[in-house]
Amino acid sequence: xxxxxxxxxxAGFVLAGCGAKxxxxxxxxxxxARHPANLRLSLLYGQSCAACHxxxxxxxxxxxxxxxxxxxxxxxxxxxxxHALEGYNGMPAGGQCFACTPDDIAALIRFMSTPxxxxxx
Amino acid sequence: MVSRRAxxxxxxxxxxxxxxxxxxxxxxxxxxxxxxxxxxxxHTVWRNWSGIQMAYPQARAAPANEDELAxxxxxxxxxxxxxxxxxxxxxxxxxxGTLITLDRFDGITAHDPVALTATVRAGTxxxxxxxxxxxxxxxxxxxxxxxxxSLAGAISTATHGTGEALHAIHGNITGFRLVTADxxxxxxDAVRTPELFAAAxxxxxxxxxxxxxxxxxAPMRRVERLVRLMPVEDxxxxxPALKAQNRNVEFYxxxxxxxxxxxxxxxxxxPATPRAPSVDNDTLLDLKHLRDWLGWSPNLRRTVARRILxxxxxxxxxxxxxxxxxxxxxxxxxxxxFHLPAEVQxxxxxxxxxxxxxxxxxxFFPIEARAIAEDDAWLSPFYQRxxxxxxxxxxxxxxxxxxxxxxxxxxRRYGGRPHWGKLNHLSKIDFASLYPRxxxxxxxxxxxxxxxxxxxxxxxxxxxx
Numbered sequence: 001x002x003x004x005x006x007x008x009x010x011a012g013f014v015l016a017g018c019g020a021k022x023x024x025x026x027x028x029x030x031x032x033a034r035h036p037a038n039l040r041l042s043l044l045y046g047q048s049c050a051a052c053h054x055x056x057x058x059x060x061x062x063x064x065x066x067x068x069x070x071x072x073x074x075x076x077x078x079x080x081x082x083h084a085l086e087g088y089n090g091m092p093a094g095g096q097c098f099a100c101t102p103d104d105i106a107a108l109i110r111f112m113s114t115p116x117x118x119x120x121x
Numbered sequence: 122m123v124s125r126r127a128x129x130x131x132x133x134x135x136x137x138x139x140x141x142x143x144x145x146x147x148x149x150x151x152x153x154x155x156x157x158x159x160x161x162x163x164h165t166v167w168r169n170w171s172g173i174q175m176a177y178p179q180a181r182a183a184p185a186n187e188d189e190l191a192x193x194x195x196x197x198x199x200x201x202x203x204x205x206x207x208x209x210x211x212x213x214x215x216x217x218g219t220l221i222t223l224d225r226f227d228g229i230t231a232h233d234p235v236a237l238t239a240t241v242r243a244g245t246x247x248x249x250x251x252x253x254x255x256x257x258x259x260x261x262x263x264x265x266x267x268x269x270x271s272l273a274g275a276i277s278t279a280t281h282g283t284g285e286a287l288h289a290i291h292g293n294i295t296g297f298r299l300v301t302a303d304x305x306x307x308x309x310d311a312v313r314t315p316e317l318f319a320a321a322x323x324x325x326x327x328x329x330x331x332x333x334x335x336x337x338x339a340p341m342r343r344v345e346r347l348v349r350l351m352p353v354e355d356x357x358x359x360x361p362a363l364k365a366q367n368r369n370v371e372f373y374x375x376x377x378x379x380x381x382x383x384x385x386x387x388x389x390x391x392p393a394t395p396r397a398p399s400v401d402n403d404t405l406l407d408l409k410h411l412r413d414w415l416g417w418s419p420n421l422r423r424t425v426a427r428r429i430l431x432x433x434x435x436x437x438x439x440x441x442x443x444x445x446x447x448x449x450x451x452x453x454x455x456x457x458x459f460h461l462p463a464e465v466q467x468x469x470x471x472x473x474x475x476x477x478x479x480x481x482x483x484x485f486f487p488i489e490a491r492a493i494a495e496d497d498a499w500l501s502p503f504y505q506r507x508x509x510x511x512x513x514x515x516x517x518x519x520x521x522x523x524x525x526x527x528x529x530x531x532x533r534r535y536g537g538r539p540h541w542g543k544l545n546h547l548s549k550i551d552f553a554s555l556y557p558r559x560x561x562x563x564x565x566x567x568x569x570x571x572x573x574x575x576x577x578x579x580x581x582x583x584x585x586x
Binding site: 043044047048051052055056057058059060082085086088089092093094096098099101 | 172398
C-alpha cells in the first residue's frame with residue numbers, strides 16, 4: 001500500500017506537465033497592456049488585480065488566458081464570486097481591492113476570464 | 122534556488138531508497154474556513170492578505186484628494202482605519218467603522234534632481250514606485266522583500282529591507298503631510314514639527330492619515346544580485362563580515378537541511394543581464410514536498426536535501442535595484458518577525474533553529490535573517506539600535522499559533538521588538554518598556570486625536586490600556 005502511494009505520487013509528478021491543454025502565455029507586455037475598457041474598472045484592476053493576474057510568475061490565472069479560467073468558471077459565477085470575495089487558495093479576499101464593490105469584483109472576473117488571442121490586448 | 126526537476130529526481134530517489142516510507146502530511150491541508158462574504162447588514166467582508174484578520178466595515182471610502190479625505194475624517198463613523206495593501210498580519214486595519222483606501226493617492230508629485238528627493242502620494246504601491254523613480258534617475262536605498270505595500274503602509278509599520286548601513290524606509294523620509302481627525306492638514310518635518318514628525322513617522326495609522334511622503338533617495342544604480350547556498354554554520358560565523366562587505370545582505374535558513382541561501386546585492390557598473398523567471402515559489406513548494414515526504418525522518422530529510430542542494434549553482438543577475446530587491450510572493454503565509462540587538466541575532470537564531478528542528482518537523486518555510494541600521498523614529502523598532510531581524514513563517518493553511526507561541530519567548534528573551542505588522546502578543550506595558558520614547562509618542566498621538574477616532578480595538582491595547 002505504502003509502495004503504491006510512492007508510485008502514485010511519482011506518477012503525479014511525471015504527469016504534472018501532461019494535464020489539460022494550456023493556452024500559450026502571452027508576452028509580459030501583452031499581459032500588462034490588457035485593461036478593462038471602463039475607466040473606473042481599469043483603475044481598480046490596475047491597482048489590485050493586475051499585480052497577480054498580469055504576471056505569470058505570480059501563479060494566478062492570467063488575464064485573457066482562457067485555459068487558466070476554465071475549471072474556475074465551470075463552478076459557476078456565484079461560486080467564483082464568493083471565492084473572490086472571501087479569499088481562496090492564493091486569492092486574498094476581494095483581491096485586496098478595498099475600493100471594489102461586489103459588482104466590481106464580478107465585472108473584473110468577467111473581464112479577466114474572457115479568452116483573448118495570445119497577441120491581443 | 123532548487124529546480125523542480127531536482128526535486129522530482131529527489132523524490133524518485135527517496136521512493137526507491139525508502140520503499141514503504143509513508144508521507145506524514147500526505148494531503149494538502151484544507152482551505153481555512155472563510156467568513157461569510159457579507160454580514161447581516163449587507164457589509165462586505167474585509168480580510169487581510171493571509172486571511173486571519175477580518176472585519177465588516179459599515180463604510181468604505183476611496184477619497185480622491187485631501188479635501189475629500191478631511192471631510193470624511195470629520196464625518197464618517199469611527200474607528201477610522203486606513204488600509205494599504207492589507208499585508209499586515211496584526212489587526213491594525215479591522216474596524217466596524219470606516220475603512221479608507223488611498224489607492225487614488227498615486228504617483229510622484231514633485232522631485233529635486235539635485236537633492237535627490239521625491240514627493241510621492243502615500244497610496245502609491247512599492248511595485249510601481251520603483252519604476253516611477255527610475256524614470257527620474259532616483260532609487261530608494263532600501264526595499265522590503267515584498268513589493269505590494271503602499272508607501273504609507275510601509276513607513277507606518279516600519280517595513281524595512283536589509284543592509285547593515287541602510288535604514289528602513291521611514292529612515293529616508295524628510296517629511297510627510299498628515300490629515301488629522303479634525304480635518305486639519307499638517308506638513309510634518311524635523312524642523313517645523315519635530316515631535317509630531319518623530320512620533321508619527323512610524324505611526325501605525327494612529328495619528329491621522331498620511332497623504333504624501335518626501336523621500337530622500339539615492340542615484341539609480343545597477344546592482345549585482347548573488348544567491349549562494351552555504352552551510353548554516355559558515356553563514357552564521359561569517360554574518361558580521363557578510364554584513365560589512367555587502368550593501369544588502371540577508372539569508373534564509375532552509376529548515377532541516379543545514380543549509381542557508383545567502384542573498385547579496387551590491388552596486389555595479391556591469392551590464393544588465395537577463396533574469397530567468399523566479400523559481401522562489403516553486404522552491405517553496407518543493408520544500409513543502411520534502412516535508413510532506415520526509416518529515417517523519419529529520420535525518421533522512423537533511424541528508425537527501427543536502428545531496429540535492431549541493432548541486433545547485435549560484436545565481437547571478439545584474440539589474441536595477443528596484444527590479445531585484447523586491448519580489449512577488451504569491452504563496453500566502455503568516456509571519457512573526459522581531460528585531461533584536463544586532464549582537465545577539467545569531468545566538469537567538471541558533472536557539473530558534475534548534476527549537477524548530479527538535480519540536481516542529483512540520484516547518485518548511487525558510488527562516489529569514491536580515492540587518493537594519495538604527496534610526497530616530499520614536500516608535501521604530503530600530504530606534505537607537507542597530508538591529509538584526511529574524512522572521513518565521515507558516516503556510517496560510519497550517520497552524521501558526523503554536524509555532525509562534527514557541528518562538529516568541531525566545532525572541533523576547535533577547536530583547537526583540539516586534540515588527541508592527543507581524544504577529545506578536547505584546548501590549549502597552551511591553552511597548553513602554555521596549556521603546557524609550559513610547560510615553561511621549563502616545564502623548565503626541567493623543568494630542569492630535571483626543572477622541573481616539575483612529576484607534577481600533579488593537580490600537581486601544583497598544584496606546585491606551
